[in-house]
Amino acid sequence: MQGGMERTTGEKMVLNFGPQHPATHGTLRIVLELDGETVLKATPHAGYLHTGFEKLGEHLDYNQFIVVTDRMNYLSPLSNNFGYVLAVEQLLGIEVPERCQYIRVLMAELSRLADHLLWLGTAALDLGAFSVFLYSFREREKLYSIFEKTTGARLTTSYTRVGGVFRDLYDGFDNDARDFITNLPKALKETHTLLTRNRIWMDRTKGVGAISPDDAISYGLTGPCLRATGVAHDIRKAEPYSSYEKFDFDVPVGTNGDVYDRYLVRMEEMIQSCGIIRQALDNLPEGPFSLEDNKVMMPHKSDAYGHIEGLIHHFKIVMDGHGVQPPKGEDYCATESPNGELGFYIVSDGSGTGYRIRIRPPSFFHFQALPHMLEGGMVSDTVAVLGSLNVIAGELDR
Amino acid sequence: MKSEEIYDVLVDKFGESILGIDSELAGDPSIQIAPTAISDVCQFLADTDTLAFDSLMCLSGIDLGVKEEVLSVVYHLHSMKNHHNVVLKTSVPKTDAHIPTVSHIWKTADWHERETYDLYGILFDGHADLRRILLPDDWEGYPLRKDYQEPDFYRGMRVPY
Numbered sequence: 231m232q233g234g235m236e237r238t239t240g241e242k243m244v245l246n247f248g249p250q251h252p253a254t255h256g257t258l259r260i261v262l263e264l265d266g267e268t269v270l271k272a273t274p275h276a277g278y279l280h281t282g283f284e285k286l287g288e289h290l291d292y293n294q295f296i297v298v299t300d301r302m303n304y305l306s307p308l309s310n311n312f313g314y315v316l317a318v319e320q321l322l323g324i325e326v327p328e329r330c331q332y333i334r335v336l337m338a339e340l341s342r343l344a345d346h347l348l349w350l351g352t353a354a355l356d357l358g359a360f361s362v363f364l365y366s367f368r369e370r371e372k373l374y375s376i377f378e379k380t381t382g383a384r385l386t387t388s389y390t391r392v393g394g395v396f397r398d399l400y401d402g403f404d405n406d407a408r409d410f411i412t413n414l415p416k417a418l419k420e421t422h423t424l425l426t427r428n429r430i431w432m433d434r435t436k437g438v439g440a441i442s443p444d445d446a447i448s449y450g451l452t453g454p455c456l457r458a459t460g461v462a463h464d465i466r467k468a469e470p471y472s473s474y475e476k477f478d479f480d481v482p483v484g485t486n487g488d489v490y491d492r493y494l495v496r497m498e499e500m501i502q503s504c505g506i507i508r509q510a511l512d513n514l515p516e517g518p519f520s521l522e523d524n525k526v527m528m529p530h531k532s533d534a535y536g537h538i539e540g541l542i543h544h545f546k547i548v549m550d551g552h553g554v555q556p557p558k559g560e561d562y563c564a565t566e567s568p569n570g571e572l573g574f575y576i577v578s579d580g581s582g583t584g585y586r587i588r589i590r591p592p593s594f595f596h597f598q599a600l601p602h603m604l605e606g607g608m609v610s611d612t613v614a615v616l617g618s619l620n621v622i623a624g625e626l627d628r
Numbered sequence: 629m630k631s632e633e634i635y636d637v638l639v640d641k642f643g644e645s646i647l648g649i650d651s652e653l654a655g656d657p658s659i660q661i662a663p664t665a666i667s668d669v670c671q672f673l674a675d676t677d678t679l680a681f682d683s684l685m686c687l688s689g690i691d692l693g694v695k696e697e698v699l700s701v702v703y704h705l706h707s708m709k710n711h712h713n714v715v716l717k718t719s720v721p722k723t724d725a726h727i728p729t730v731s732h733i734w735k736t737a738d739w740h741e742r743e744t745y746d747l748y749g750i751l752f753d754g755h756a757d758l759r760r761i762l763l764p765d766d767w768e769g770y771p772l773r774k775d776y777q778e779p780d781f782y783r784g785m786r787v788p789y
Contacts, residue, residue, distance in 0.1 A: 277762040284747070285771055321654055447683050447708060450736030463708055559654025562686060562704045562715070575688050575704065578654070588688040598739040627762060 242270065245609070249278050253356045253613045256623025260600065260612065267609045272601040276594070279627040287587030292318050292392050292554045295587065300386045302591065302625040305348050306341035308377070309567040310625075311390040316471060317563035317574035318392045321556040324526065328515045330394045331473040336407070336510045337380070337389060338472075338565075339503040343414065344373045345568035345620075346496045346503075353493070353617035354425060357434050362424055369410075369417050376406050392554050393527040394520025404511055411504040418500060425493070435489035439603035439615035446487060449602065450595035453570025454495045455619060459487030465566040476513075477506050489618040526554055555582050569593055569620055591625035631657045634679065634714050642669060650717075658702065658715040666703075666718045667728035667754075673705060673714070674733050681705040681714065684730070687740035689748035691774045697722045699750055699773075703730070720750070722773075729755040747772040 248259035257278035263271035283298050290298065299310040312334050319326065326334075351366035374384045379400050381387040389395055425431045441451070443459040456463055464481040466474040482498035484491025521527050524543035533540030546552040556578040564573040570592030577586040596619040603615050629637075635649045638659065645665035651657035661669050673681040686704040703716040720727055729752040731737040741752040742761040749770035752758055760767065766783075769776055778787050 277760075277764075280762040282771065323654065445735070448735040450683065450685075450734070461708065468711060557654045560658075560702075561655035564685065571685065573686050573704070575686055575702070577690060586688070586690050588686065590686040594739060594743075595736050598736065 241265070247612060249275075253616060255352055256621070256626070258597065258621065258623050258626060260604075260616070262604075262609065262612065264609055269604050269607055269609055269612065272604040272612075274597050274600050276597060276626050279623045281628065283628040284587055284589060287584050289583065291550065291582045292556070292584065295584070296388050296390060297386070300388055302589065302628060303345070303567065303569060303572075303593070303622045304385060304624050305622060306345040306568045307385060307387045308337040308341040308381075308389055309345075309565070310572065311388060312338050312472075313563070313565035313567060313572045314574050315390040315392050316565060317561060317576050318554070318556060320563050321559060321561040321576055321578055322392070322526070322554070323557075324393065324521060324523075326394050326521055327518050328473065329517045330519050330521075332510050332514050333395055333399060333519060334390065334472050335474065335477070336399075336507060336514075337395075339506045339510070340373060340376065340407070342503050342568040343500055344370055344377075346500050347373070349496060349617075349620045350421065350493075353614075353620075354431075356613045356617045357431065359425060359428075359431065362421055365417055365420055365424075369414055372410055372413075376403070376410065379403070379406070391520065391527060393523065394518075396520075398519040404514075407507060407511055411507050414504055415501060418497060422497070426497075432490065434611075434614055435493060435618070437486065438489045438607065438611045439618060440486055440488040441599065441603055442487065445602065446599075449599035451570070451599055452592050452595070453566070453568070454492055454499060455570065455596055457482065458484035458491035458495045460485055465564055465571060469564075471563075471565060477509050479503075479506050489614050492618045550582050553582050555580060564590070567592060569622065569625075570596070572625075589625075589628055591628065593619075593621045593623075593626045597621045597626055629679070629710070629712050631659065631714055634673075634712075635659050637679070638669060638672075641672060645669070656713070656715050658717045661716050661718045663718045663720050663727050666701075666716070667730055667733075669716065670703070670705075670730045670733050678710070680707045680709040682708050682734075684734040684736050684740065685713075687730075687737060687744060689744040689750055689772065691748065691772065692719070694775045699725050699748055701727055701744065701750060725750045726753050727751070728753050731755055746770075749773065 243264045245262040245264055247262055249257045259275040261273040262269055286298055287295050296311055299314045300307040302310050347366045347370040351363040354362035378384050381389040443461050446456050446459045460483050462481045462483050479502045482495050484495050528547050529540040529543045534544035558580040560577040562575045564571045573590035575588035576584050579585040638646045645662040647660035649657055649659050673679050683706050685706045688702045690700040692698040692700055698719050699722055700719045705714050741755055744750050745758050746760045746762050
C-alpha cells in the first residue's frame with residue numbers, strides 16, 4: 231500500500247472481532263490490534279463450541295459415533311459421515327460393494343456442492359453482494375431436498391454405516407440429481423457475471439489475504455485454500471479412495487493464493503463435481519448397497535422381524551462387545567472434504583468402542599493461518615479473508 | 629519410500645534414539661522414537677531431499693492407560709513432493725511429560741501442540757506460545773486423560789448435566 235504513513239495515528243487500538251459477529255458465521259473470535267485501519271496483529275481464539283467430540287468417541291460404539299460426525303462440518307455432514315466410516319472400514323480391513331462406493335462418491339460430491347454454494351453465498355454477502363446469496367441459496371435448497379429424500383434429514387444425515395449406507399438411493403434420485411447438475415452450471419454462470427469481472431469484487435479480493443505455496447503447506451492448509459496457491463494436491467487424486475480412481479476430473483489450481491483465487495478454485499471445483507456426479511450416475515453399478523455380512527452391517531428390518539437369524543444378528547450388533555470390533559491397531563485415514571483434508575486417526579484396543587478417536591479438521595488449521603494472511607492488511611479485509619477460508623466453528627472446536 | 633526403508637535410514641543416522649518399528653498390529657506401521665530425539669528426527673525428515681516430509685498431517689496425543697502411566701504423541705507426516713507417508717511415535721511418563729516442540733519445522737504444529745497440551749497436559753519444550761486452546765484458560769485437569777474426573781462446578785456452573 232502506498233502512502234501508508236497518513237493512515238497511521240501512532241496509537242494502537244484493540245478491536246474485538248466476535249465471538250458474535252455476523253461475518254464469523256459461527257462462534258469464533260479474533261483480537262485485532264490496529265493502527266488506524268491497518269492490522270498490526272491478529273490473535274485468533276477458538277474453543278467456543280468445544281463439545282468434546284473426541285472424548286465422546288471413547289464412550290460411543292463405532293456406529294453411534296457417526297451421529298457425532300454430522301455435527302462437525304454442518305455444511306457437509308455427508309462428507310464427515312463418509313470420512314469416518316472409511317477410517318473404521320480401513321481398520322477392519324473390509325471393502326464395501328462397488329455400488330455403495332459410488333453412492334458415497336455421489337453424496338460426497340453433492341455435499342461438496344452444498345458447501346461451496348453456501349460458502350459462495352455468505353462470502354459474497356459479507357462483502358455486500360446480496361444477490362449472489364439469493365442465487366446460491368436457491369440452488370442449495372434443491373440439494374437439501376435431495377439429501378432429505380435420501381437420508382430422511384436435511385442436516386443430521388447420519389447416512390453411512392460401517393460397511394455401507396443405511397438405505398439405497400430413492401427411486402427418483404437419478405432424475406433429481408441430473409436435473410440439479412444440468413441447472414447448476416447455468417446458475418454459476420449467473421454468479422460469474424455478477425462477481426468475476428465485477429470491479430468492486432475484484433478490488434476487495436484480488437491480492438487480499440495472499441499466502442505462498444510453501445507457507446500454505448507449512449501451515450497445514452488443505453483443500454481449495456491450498457490449491458488456490460498453485461499446489462495441485464487433492465487426496466482424491468493423490469491417494470484415491472472409494473473408487474475415485476475411476477472418475478475423470480481435473481484439479482483446479484490458482485496462482486496467487488489470495489481470496490479471489492480461492493473463489494475461482496471453488497467455482498471450478500463445483501463444475502468438476504458436477505462432472506463426477508454425472509459419471510457416477512451413468513456408471514452406477516447394480517448390486518447390494520451395503521456389505522451383506524451381518525457381522526458388520528445391521529440386517530434389514532424385515533429380516534430382524536421375520537427371521538430368527540436376522541433377529542439374533544440385529545441383537546448382537548447393537549450389544550456392547552458383540553458388534554463392530556476392529557482388531558487391535560491404529561489407522562489414519564484422510565479424505566478430501568469440501569474444506570480440505572478431513573482426517574480420522576482411530577486407535578482400537580479390540581473392543582467395540584474406539585480407544586482414541588482423533589479428528590483432524592481442515593478448518594482448525596485454516597483458522598491458525600489467519601494472522602499470517604491478515605497482518606499488514608486493512609481491517610476491512612478481515613471479513614473478506616475470514617469468509618474465504620470458510621472456517622466452520624463446529625469442526626474447528628469439535 | 630516405505631516405512632521400513634525410512635526406518636533403516638533413521639537407524640543409520642540416529643542409532644539408539646530410534647527404538648523400533650511396530651508393524652504387527654492392524655493399520656499403518658509406526659516408528660518409535662526416543663522423546664529427546666523427536667525434534668532432530670523431524671528436522672532430518674523435513675530437510676533431506678529423498679524424504680522431504682514437508683507437511684505434518686496430524687499430531688495426536690494418546691493416553692496409554694491408567695496402569696501404564698504413559699502418554700504418547702503420534703506424528704503423521706506426508707511428503708507432497710515424494711508422495712509418501714510415515715508415522716512416528718514417542719512416549720513419555722505422565723509424571724514428567726516433556727517433549728521437544730516441532731513447531732519450528734512445520735508451522736501447523738503450533739496449534740496441534742497447543743491442543744495436545746490442552747487435552748493431555750503434555751508440555752512441548754521450546755513452543756513459543758503454549759496456552760490452552762479449546763478449553764478456558766482456568767480449566768483444571770486434562771480431559772482426554774483416561775483418569776480424568778470432571779469437576780462438579782466451573783465458576784459456579786454445574787458441569788455434569
